[in-house]
Amino acid sequence: xxxNPQLNEKGELQHLLSIEGLPREILMQILRTAESFVGxxxxxxxxxxxxxxxxxxxxxxxxxxxxxxxxxxxxxRLSADVINLNIAVSSQTxxxxxxxxxxxxxxxxxxxxxxxxxxxxxPFLIASHVKPHEHVVNAGDGRHAHxxxxxxxxxxxxxxxxxxxxxxxxIIGDVLHSRVAxxxxxxxxxxxxxxxxxxxxxxxxxxxxxxxxxxxxxxxREGLRDCDAIVMLRLQSERMKGALLPSAQxxxxxxxxxxxxxxxAKSDAIVMxxxxxxxxxxxxxxxxxxxxxxxxxxxxxxxxxRMAVMSMVAG
Amino acid sequence: xxxNPQLNEKGELQHLLSIEGLPREILMQILRTAESFVGxxxxxxxxxxxxxxxxxxxxxxxxxxxxxxxxxxxxxRLSADVINLNIAVSSQTxxxxxxxxxxxxxxxxxxxxxxxxxxxxxPFLIASHVKPHEHVVNAGDGRHAHxxxxxxxxxxxxxxxxxxxxxxxxIIGDVLHSRVAxxxxxxxxxxxxxxxxxxxxxxxxxxxxxxxxxxxxxxxREGLRDCDAIVMLRLQSERMKGALLPSAQxxxxxxxxxxxxxxxAKSDAIVMxxxxxxxxxxxxxxxxxxxxxxxxxxxxxxxxxRMAVMSMVAG
Amino acid sequence: xxxNPQLNEKGELQHLLSIEGLPREILMQILRTAESFVGxxxxxxxxxxxxxxxxxxxxxxxxxxxxxxxxxxxxxRLSADVINLNIAVSSQTxxxxxxxxxxxxxxxxxxxxxxxxxxxxxPFLIASHVKPHEHVVNAGDGRHAHxxxxxxxxxxxxxxxxxxxxxxxxIIGDVLHSRVAxxxxxxxxxxxxxxxxxxxxxxxxxxxxxxxxxxxxxxxREGLRDCDAIVMLRLQSERMKGALLPSAQxxxxxxxxxxxxxxxAKSDAIVMxxxxxxxxxxxxxxxxxxxxxxxxxxxxxxxxxRMAVMSMVAG
Numbered sequence: 001x002x003x004n005p006q007l008n009e010k011g012e013l014q015h016l017l018s019i020e021g022l023p024r025e026i027l028m029q030i031l032r033t034a035e036s037f038v039g040x041x042x043x044x045x046x047x048x049x050x051x052x053x054x055x056x057x058x059x060x061x062x063x064x065x066x067x068x069x070x071x072x073x074x075x076x077r078l079s080a081d082v083i084n085l086n087i088a089v090s091s092q093t094x095x096x097x098x099x100x101x102x103x104x105x106x107x108x109x110x111x112x113x114x115x116x117x118x119x120x121x122x123p124f125l126i127a128s129h130v131k132p133h134e135h136v137v138n139a140g141d142g143r144h145a146h147x148x149x150x151x152x153x154x155x156x157x158x159x160x161x162x163x164x165x166x167x168x169x170x171i172i173g174d175v176l177h178s179r180v181a182x183x184x185x186x187x188x189x190x191x192x193x194x195x196x197x198x199x200x201x202x203x204x205x206x207x208x209x210x211x212x213x214x215x216x217x218x219x220x221r222e223g224l225r226d227c228d229a230i231v232m233l234r235l236q237s238e239r240m241k242g243a244l245l246p247s248a249q250x251x252x253x254x255x256x257x258x259x260x261x262x263x264x265a266k267s268d269a270i271v272m273x274x275x276x277x278x279x280x281x282x283x284x285x286x287x288x289x290x291x292x293x294x295x296x297x298x299x300x301x302x303x304x305x306r307m308a309v310m311s312m313v314a315g
Numbered sequence: 316x317x318x319n320p321q322l323n324e325k326g327e328l329q330h331l332l333s334i335e336g337l338p339r340e341i342l343m344q345i346l347r348t349a350e351s352f353v354g355x356x357x358x359x360x361x362x363x364x365x366x367x368x369x370x371x372x373x374x375x376x377x378x379x380x381x382x383x384x385x386x387x388x389x390x391x392r393l394s395a396d397v398i399n400l401n402i403a404v405s406s407q408t409x410x411x412x413x414x415x416x417x418x419x420x421x422x423x424x425x426x427x428x429x430x431x432x433x434x435x436x437x438p439f440l441i442a443s444h445v446k447p448h449e450h451v452v453n454a455g456d457g458r459h460a461h462x463x464x465x466x467x468x469x470x471x472x473x474x475x476x477x478x479x480x481x482x483x484x485x486i487i488g489d490v491l492h493s494r495v496a497x498x499x500x501x502x503x504x505x506x507x508x509x510x511x512x513x514x515x516x517x518x519x520x521x522x523x524x525x526x527x528x529x530x531x532x533x534x535x536r537e538g539l540r541d542c543d544a545i546v547m548l549r550l551q552s553e554r555m556k557g558a559l560l561p562s563a564q565x566x567x568x569x570x571x572x573x574x575x576x577x578x579x580a581k582s583d584a585i586v587m588x589x590x591x592x593x594x595x596x597x598x599x600x601x602x603x604x605x606x607x608x609x610x611x612x613x614x615x616x617x618x619x620x621r622m623a624v625m626s627m628v629a630g
Numbered sequence: 631x632x633x634n635p636q637l638n639e640k641g642e643l644q645h646l647l648s649i650e651g652l653p654r655e656i657l658m659q660i661l662r663t664a665e666s667f668v669g670x671x672x673x674x675x676x677x678x679x680x681x682x683x684x685x686x687x688x689x690x691x692x693x694x695x696x697x698x699x700x701x702x703x704x705x706x707r708l709s710a711d712v713i714n715l716n717i718a719v720s721s722q723t724x725x726x727x728x729x730x731x732x733x734x735x736x737x738x739x740x741x742x743x744x745x746x747x748x749x750x751x752x753p754f755l756i757a758s759h760v761k762p763h764e765h766v767v768n769a770g771d772g773r774h775a776h777x778x779x780x781x782x783x784x785x786x787x788x789x790x791x792x793x794x795x796x797x798x799x800x801i802i803g804d805v806l807h808s809r810v811a812x813x814x815x816x817x818x819x820x821x822x823x824x825x826x827x828x829x830x831x832x833x834x835x836x837x838x839x840x841x842x843x844x845x846x847x848x849x850x851r852e853g854l855r856d857c858d859a860i861v862m863l864r865l866q867s868e869r870m871k872g873a874l875l876p877s878a879q880x881x882x883x884x885x886x887x888x889x890x891x892x893x894x895a896k897s898d899a900i901v902m903x904x905x906x907x908x909x910x911x912x913x914x915x916x917x918x919x920x921x922x923x924x925x926x927x928x929x930x931x932x933x934x935x936r937m938a939v940m941s942m943v944a945g
Contacts, residue, residue, distance in 0.1 A: 046369070046424060052677070065402075066419070081677075083706075086695070096907065100909075103926055104905060105699075108699070108933055275411075296422040303424065358683070361685065384735075392683075611734070614734055615737045
């Protein structure tokens with residue numbers, strides 16, 4: 001049996017590459033650790049010395065200011081030294097291979113590599129080549145995984161709904177191109193959510209998505225019925241222009257979340273979105289800013305979740 | 316009566332948006348606080364723990380390495396964690412609104428937003444939407460205000476001349492497009508400067524500038540007579556090519572500060588410039604590097620002033 | 631006699647501009663100080679408080695993520711505050727002179743300027759204008775010098791071979807365009823290396839290179855014979871396309887280091903490369919990743935050497 005590349009021989013978290021394959025107990029440990037950091041980020045002095053003297057390299061092979069910022073803040077609040085590297089503009093253009101770049105940074109005595117890469121599997125490749133005391137955190141690879149976003153979604157649902165075992169969760173929109181959806185579906189399933197739904201036009205669903213253990217809906221009104229948590233996905237503007245969709249207006253009419261459609265879900269349903277939002281495309285402002293929205297708390301919890309992951313692997 | 320958006324209900328500084336509207340006592344408090352930091356920046360260990368564990372976000376919607384650097388240094392010397400965000404290349408291009416971007420960062424538990432934006436009023440808009448424990452410092456908005464530059468000019472004049480109540484100050488050059496001039500004129504007036512002059516061709520003066528309480532001169536030799544402090548403004552290179560001015564050479568002949576023209580001012584007059592200088596356009600090198608120039612001390616005082624503002628709002 | 635611009639009146643290191651001109655004793659002091667930091671970078675908490683409260687400005691007038699990163703890490707491990715400035719995109723484009731830019735930053739109370747510039751001599755020019763308590767470290771200027779790279783090469787050779795006085799060292803490749811080769815040759819000579827060889831086609835050697843005290847070889851098999859240390863140089867991709875070389879394949883055939891050619895050197899020879907490597911052009915992967923390669927330890931020692939230099943000038 002091959003060892004789980006995310007765990008060390010004691011079964012502890014060594015890298016965070018994907019929610020897929022993480023045991024339930026590790027997921028719960030991340031959520032509980034994050035809970036302890038939510039308090040820290042609300043204090044006057046928002047720092048703990050857990051990673052003092054450790055070096056965190058933000059290795060961004062494709063730009064994402066938002067994601068980079070959340071990791072940078074999380075690392076600084078753990079007292080780590082943070083080095084931001086936008087690799088698109090440096091060595092890679094000099095023809096150096098990904099593994100040479102990482103070996104080089106590793107020789108500078110790195111502790112954590114936060115990796116964002118357009119190619120699925122790049123963080124796995126890096127994790128399989130670093131030294132035992134080095135750790136890789138996937139900050140989004142291709143269409144594959146974005147585990148800290150999935151974890152913060154899980155944290156948010158648990159915060160508002162406590163017990164996963166009685167929930168119906170709907171994920172709505174561009175599941176096909178989403179790094180988030182896949183991570184989240186695996187997490188929800190692992191934590192025992194009885195019903196996970198995806199709601200989208202056929203053109204925005206991966207082939208065979210049912211195999212992940214979800215129920216597929218093409219009609220939003222049907223799919224929203226009796227939901228406890230609704231996760232809206234961002235529609236990339238490229239899609240709006242492409243052949244996959246007729247128009248942004250048409251999409252909003254069918255799959256945009258409005259107050260009227262939201263009324264079909266449970267009366268205490270929460271609405272989530274990974275941001276940045278396209279108001280009037282996937283979500284109406286009355287919902288985004290309304291009483292069911294937990295979109296901004298998600299961001300706050302996201303810092304705590306990233307602190308939890310980094311302190312668990314390297315603390 | 317509407318409350319001053321820059322002060323909290325106790326009348327303390329809550330945001331720094333514009334010198335306009337700041338009471339004399341607050342201006343003096345900033346200048347006195349800055350004085351205490353000038354000593355700090357000259358020590359071996361140039362740090363004080365006043366903002367330890369606080370997060371300062373440098374939100375630059377237009378690039379300005381020089382201004383960003385001064386705020387970054389000031390924040391680090393107060394022991395804050397600093398996150399630099401060049402927003403032009405990130406979320407804004409994804410179609411997210413200014414207020415969504417700020418709400419998102421605010422959810423990461425920000426303490427201070429240092430905002431640079433091409434649109435007049437953007438920092439005001441942000442300040443009216445952040446939470447009570449969050450603070451906005453305007454680092455330049457459109458042609459409107461650049462209050463920390465104005466404050467460091469006031470600090471510099473006070474440092475060399477002590478009492479504003481007997482001074483004649485001349486501001487020379489492109490008042491029309493200057494973020495600095497407006498801030499400074501308000502500050503000088505508030506602190507009781509009896510004579511503030513602007514010296515410029517008609518094409519580089521805003522309509523109705525006299526209403527700000529300044530005397531207008533078009534002839535530099537007249538305007539410089541008996542001045543105590545001379546504030547040169549930077550001429551943007553766009554102007555030199557435009558219809559507003561005949562040529563850089565012609566401008567220098569009429570409005571460039573030379574030793575010969577400087578001799579018309581008081582013998583102990585100080586010469587200031589916000590930088591970067593166009594030597595040979597608005598100022599001659601013999602003046603820029605001469606005994607009357609306090610251009611480099613301005614930069615030093617600028618760090619102390621920014622430390623003062625940040626520690627007053629969030630300390 | 632003109633004073634050495636790199637030393638203060640007590641003969642201590644004041645700036646690091648070039649290995650050329652550094653006395654043997656200073657070179658040895660840097661290497662010994664670096665040795666003490668190699669231990670630090672292997673600890674749990676990789677920080678020492680030697681530069682706490684000091685400001686290090688990374689002034690990069692041409693981009694080099696790799697070099698900037700090594701200095702940033704070294705400075706942070708000394709507990710300094712680091713400000714990264716990519717000057718190409720800021721003031722220089724506003725027409726400000728190099729010395730005005732530096733004077734401005736100096737007024738912000740800098741302690742160390744790490745300078746990378748395309749023009750030979752720029753760091754010397756800056757060093758001749760800064761205040762006595764400010765220090766300049768050359769991070770590469772034109773084709774001239776790259777002293778910290780040369781120093782880390784010396785450190786690496788000393789680490790594996792101890793005594794320079796019995797060594798034969800070969801430097802192979804594009805000596806003409808290398809910032810590294812010149813620095814290293816001077817260092818090796820100063821530390822008493824009896825035989826320094828350069829191996830390259832005539833087109834990649836500077837005229838009169840023999841005057842530096844090296845033996846010239848055009849045939850790699852001859853030049854490698856009995857070497858203790860082999861320093862491969864990076865071949866810039868521009869050269870491969872230019873008139874200087876027939877093709878990358880042809881270059882590799884003649885000057886690429888393969889296991890077969892390496893066998894001509896001593897059996898315990900070490901192989902070095904400044905990175906990033908062009909595998910299959912100047913070096914074969916079997917050598918780069920083989921038992922003689924000390925390419926990754928070079929990177930580790932490079933951090934320690936930069937910590938040594940910065941702590942010696944400003945500590």
